[in-house]
Amino acid sequence: MMDAKQLHILQHSLGIDQYGRGRMYRDHFVTGEGSDDHADCMALTAPGYLTRRANVPMYGGSDLFRVTDAGKRAVVEASPAPPKISAAKQRYLDYLDADSSMPFGQWLKWKSKQSAEARIYG
Structure with a gap:
């Protein structure tokens, strides 16, 4: 069982x-001996x-830790x-x-139009 850190x-x-x-x-973490995270890794x-x-x-001599498939499953579950x-x-x-550069009100109108067109044209 892993802790929160x-x-x-x-x-x-x-x-x-x-x-x-x-x-x-990404799938890796780099840390060296003596750092706060090394023991946890x-x-x-x-x-x-x-x-x-x-x-x-x-x-720079630090360790490279790679997440395994088991690690990916564990993080999703935990x-x-x-x-x-x-x-x-x-x-x-x-x-x-969306990072659209539109003002929020304009984006809402655009989004509403997109949703309506999706309902019509599928």
Whole structure:
């Protein structure tokens, strides 16, 4: 069983948020002996959640830890469910994710038009 700090290390290594959401766009963590995270990374290697490549010259002698498939499954299972949010807040979060450079009101109108067209044209 991993603790909260170890879960955070795996989530960070995969590029996902604290609820396990997002695209896993990376798979590694670099840290050296004596750092705050090294002991936790070593502990994550025992159950097979990480593999270790020690003393990597490209990283200044730090260790490279890679997340295994077992580690990916473990982080999905251990991540808490996200909090419930209102439909209005979800719309605003969708707007921020869209990064459209439109003002929010204009984006809402555009989004409404897109949804209507999808219903008509399927």
